[in-house]
Amino acid sequence: MTEGHKAAPARAMLxxxxxTDADFAKPLIGIASGWSTITPCNSxxxxxxxxxxxxxxxxGCFPQTFGTITVSDGISMGxxxxxxxxxxxxxxxDSIEVVGSAQRFDGLVAIGGCDKNMPGxxxxxxxxxxxxxxxYGGTILPGSLCGRDxxxxxIFEAVGRYQAGSIGEQELGAVxxxxxxxxxxxGGMYTANTxxxxxxxxxxxxxxxxCLPAVSAKKRIEARQAGLQLHKMIELGLTPKKxxxxxxxxxxxxxxxxxxxxxNAVLHLLAIADxxxxxxxxxxxxxxxxxxxxxxxxKPSGRYVAADFAQIGGVPSLMKYMLGEKLLDGSALTCLGxxxxxxxxxxxxxxxxxxxxxxxxxxxxxxxxxxxxxxGNLATAGCVAKVCGLEVxxxxxxxxxxxxxxxxxxxxxxxxxxxxxxxxxxxEGPKGGPGMQEMLSVTAALVxxxxxxxxxxxxxxxxxxxxxxxxxxxxAPEAYDGGNIALVQNGDLVKISIxxxxxxxxxxxxxxxxxxxxxxxxxxxxxxxxxxKYRRSVSCSSLGAITDKE
Numbered sequence: 001m002t003e004g005h006k007a008a009p010a011r012a013m014l015x016x017x018x019x020t021d022a023d024f025a026k027p028l029i030g031i032a033s034g035w036s037t038i039t040p041c042n043s044x045x046x047x048x049x050x051x052x053x054x055x056x057x058x059x060g061c062f063p064q065t066f067g068t069i070t071v072s073d074g075i076s077m078g079x080x081x082x083x084x085x086x087x088x089x090x091x092x093x094d095s096i097e098v099v100g101s102a103q104r105f106d107g108l109v110a111i112g113g114c115d116k117n118m119p120g121x122x123x124x125x126x127x128x129x130x131x132x133x134x135x136y137g138g139t140i141l142p143g144s145l146c147g148r149d150x151x152x153x154x155i156f157e158a159v160g161r162y163q164a165g166s167i168g169e170q171e172l173g174a175v176x177x178x179x180x181x182x183x184x185x186x187g188g189m190y191t192a193n194t195x196x197x198x199x200x201x202x203x204x205x206x207x208x209x210x211c212l213p214a215v216s217a218k219k220r221i222e223a224r225q226a227g228l229q230l231h232k233m234i235e236l237g238l239t240p241k242k243x244x245x246x247x248x249x250x251x252x253x254x255x256x257x258x259x260x261x262x263x264n265a266v267l268h269l270l271a272i273a274d275x276x277x278x279x280x281x282x283x284x285x286x287x288x289x290x291x292x293x294x295x296x297x298x299k300p301s302g303r304y305v306a307a308d309f310a311q312i313g314g315v316p317s318l319m320k321y322m323l324g325e326k327l328l329d330g331s332a333l334t335c336l337g338x339x340x341x342x343x344x345x346x347x348x349x350x351x352x353x354x355x356x357x358x359x360x361x362x363x364x365x366x367x368x369x370x371x372x373x374x375x376g377n378l379a380t381a382g383c384v385a386k387v388c389g390l391e392v393x394x395x396x397x398x399x400x401x402x403x404x405x406x407x408x409x410x411x412x413x414x415x416x417x418x419x420x421x422x423x424x425x426x427x428e429g430p431k432g433g434p435g436m437q438e439m440l441s442v443t444a445a446l447v448x449x450x451x452x453x454x455x456x457x458x459x460x461x462x463x464x465x466x467x468x469x470x471x472x473x474x475x476a477p478e479a480y481d482g483g484n485i486a487l488v489q490n491g492d493l494v495k496i497s498i499x500x501x502x503x504x505x506x507x508x509x510x511x512x513x514x515x516x517x518x519x520x521x522x523x524x525x526x527x528x529x530x531x532x533k534y535r536r537s538v539s540c541s542s543l544g545a546i547t548d549k550e
Contacts, residue, residue, distance in 0.1 A: 023062045027106035027234050031056070031065040031227075032096050032121065034112040034137075039072035041113035041185040041192065044214055045137050048223035052109050052135065055227025061234075063227065064103070068095045068121075070114045073438065073464065074152050074186065078409070083435030085116060086462070087534050089268070090547045092120025093127070093275075100128045107230045111223065113137030113185050113214070115465075118195035119268035122204065126240045126275035131233035133335045134205045135226045136196040138214030139306040140184030145174055151187045153300055153466035155179045156440055160448015163413055184214030188299030190465030193306040194261035195268055200315045201255035202248040203334035204240065207343065211310040229335065236337050246278055248332040251340065253285060255315065257292040257369030258322060260302065260388045262465030263473060266371070270544030282373055282382045282542045286501065289369030292327060294388060295359045301388045301468045302365070304357045312355040316347040325361055374472065376503040377512075378458070378484055378494065381476035381542040385498060388468060393498040395456045395470060396506075397422040399488050403522065404428065405439055405461065412445045419454040422494040426485045427522060428461030429478025430545040434526055434535040440464035443471055456496055458503075460485055460541070472496065472503065476542040480521060487515040 011024060031052050035045035049065050056063035071088040075081070092112075100108055107130055110121035118134065125132040142149035158175040161167045185192035196210040206226060212219050232238075249269060256265045266285050273280035295318070298304050322328045323344055330341025352360050359365060370388035375381075387393070400417060401424045402408040408425045411417055423442075430436045439461055446452055452469040460478035463471050477483030484505060488494070493506040505512075526532045537547040 017064070019062060027061045027231060028103070029056055029061045029063050029107040029109065029230055030100055030103060030105040031063050032068050032099070032108060032110040032124075033065055034068050034070045034092070034114070034117045036070050039070060039075060039114055040140060040180055040183050041072065041137060042070050042117070044183040045111050045113055048111050048135060048137065048220065051220050051223035052111065052227040055224035056230060057227070059228040059231035061107070061227070061231050066099050068092050070112070070117055073115050073191070077438065077464070078441035082437035083433045083531060085438065086430070086436045086545060087530060089116040089120040089123070090534070092116060093123035096121060096124030097127045100124070100130065105130060107131040107234045109133060109135060109226050109230055111135045111137065113192065115185075115191040115195070115264070118192065118199055119271060122199060122272050123275045126244065126272060129239045129241050131230060131238050132240060133226055133230065133233065134199050135223050136199070136205060136209050138184050138212050138216065138219045139193055140187045141181055141213050141215065141307055142187050142305050143178040143181045145178045149305060150175060150179050151299065151305065152179055153186075153188065153440070153444065156444030156466070157448045160445040163445070164449045182215060186466065187305040187307065188466060189259050189261050189296065189306060190300065191262040191264045192465070194256055194259065194265050194465055197259055197261065197315050198252040198256050198265055198269065201319060202252040203243045203332060203340065206335065207316050207347075208310070208314050210315045211306040212314070213307050213310065232337060233335060238335065238337055241276055243333050243335060244272065244276055244278070245332060246280065247329040249273055249278060249280055250288060251328045251332055253288050254292045254322065254327055255319065257289055258294060258318060259296040260294045260298055260365065260370040263371050263384045263386050263463055264465060266384050266474065267462065267541060267544055271546045274544055274546050285371070286373035289372060292369045293361060293364035294366040294368070294370050295361070295364055297357055297359065297365055300466045308357050312357050313348055313350060316344065317350045318358055320344045320347045321350050321358070372498055372501060374496070374498070374501050374503040378503045378505045379475045380484070381540060383472050383475040383503060385472040386463060386468060387498055394496065395422070396493060396495045397456060399424050399490060399492045399494050401426070401488050401490050405437060405442060409442050409445060412442065412449065417446070417451065417455055419451060422456045422458060424485065424488055425457070425459040425461060426479035428459055429476070429480055430538040430541055431535045432460060432478050432480030434531040434538070436462050436541065436545060438462055438464040439471070439473070440466055443467035443469060456494070458485070458494070462541070474541040476540050478541065481540070482516070482519065482521070484512060486519055487512055
């Protein structure tokens with residue numbers, strides 16, 4: 001049979017979904033939509049997918065929309081459901097790769113909202129390596145209570161204050177009712193807005209995508225333009241491999257650092273780099289952090305939300321300023337088909353006299369970035385310390401050890417954690433969880449009880465972008481793999497120095513060797529299903545917790 005004959009069955013099926021003879025000559029593009037009604041982050045994405053379809057038709061393509069999943073981090077927080085959050089990143093990546101490869105799309109637009117949608121989509125797009133771009137669903141607007149802005153983190157912290165007895169049920173209920181006023185992802189520089197900013201900075205989304213409110217008419221216009229732009233990208237052969245390079249990843253990391261972004265960016269950018277075989281190591285984040293000041297006064301530790309940032313020019317205006325200060329590489333290519341420097345030429349400059357969401361280099365929030373990579377006998381492969389909003393950069397204290405997030409939360413609730421303690425939560429790493437769940441309930445409970453920054457929290461799990469204080473996560477090797485965090489006992493001294501980038505368990509190597517002979521990996525019962533499969537395939541957090549490593 002000729003190639004035309006081989007295609008006849010496919011054409012027959014495509015005619016049933018409204019393709020005509022004329023459409024068969026057009027580029028066939030996929031629109032991967034994370035629409036669902038389970039979370040405000042994604043509840044409006046169907047509208048954006050429809051706008052992208054319109055743009056694709058206008059641009060001379062034939063679009064086909066398909067769905068991918070989401071997990072709501074805020075709803076799954078604090079119980080077993082959070083174990084599935086990071087897992088969902090891999091499911092999203094796999095689903096986009098599977099459909100994109102099977103359908104032989106010429107290009108793809110991915111649309112997402114909640115935290116794992118962004119990195120999951122980017123990993124899938126990188127594996128496909130066809131012309132593609134990402135449309136972010138947008139940030140939620142802040143809620144308002146008694147004249148002050150509140151958001152999802154406000155309610156977690158209010159729960160902590162309620163349990164400490166500092167507020168009553170009426171105030172807790174008021175925060176709950178007003179914290180999330182409508183569609184969009186959590187409003188501070190938490191993980192969703194951090195990753196949308198990183199994706200825009202690396203050139204894989206249209207300008208101003210990262211921080212526009214979900215309810216903005218501009219977000220619909222952007223989705224339509226994405227469909228139009230994809231045809232141009234197909235004509236140019238502009239694939240992720242040409243846009244995402246080490247230079248564009250460094251740009252993304254620097255923008256995340258300047259914004260005071262989430263530590264989850266370390267995991268996700270490592271995974272995106274690995275999908276394209278770009279050499280990027282956990283230590284590279286620390287090198288860039290030392291030369292990139294934090295310039296943004298954004299939540300969780302600052303005053304403003306992402307919608308405020310959008311109003312003063314968003315990521316393009318910040319990048320224009322950083323490029324002028326030689327903090328970015330202007331030669332990196334973007335999805336517009338021009339370099340970063342070329343498209344920033346026409347972007348309005350930040351006016352430091354009229355806004356203070358973004359500070360100038362002469363008056364930064366902090367002289368260095370918002371997180372640091374520490375190493376020592378407690379984390380020989382590294383760990384990630386969040387330092388934005390931190391006033392104490394050295395801590396030595398006695399360990400209080402818990403083998404799950406739930407046990408630690410109950411101890412805080414009972415008042416068993418005191419200022420000066422080193423709270424250790426282990427067996428919550430990628431394998432140990434399984435799933436490497438976030439600890440927002442724990443960190444918010446500490447803040448709610450007035451212990452934020454007064455207790456060092458160490459874990460082989462990870463933190464929400466909404467967490468702040470002296471929190472150190474991604475400890476590797478993790479406890480499940482026999483890392484030294486598995487050998488810590490109650491009362492052991494732990495010394496942390498951000499300046500020296502060190503994290504040490506003050507126990508002799510001889511004593512640790514003796515403890516290791518007695519260590520037995522706990523059996524948590526995960527033998528079948530998604531979490532068991534994830535445990536068998538996932539890598540160390542210092543490699544990005546990826547699941548397709550050779």
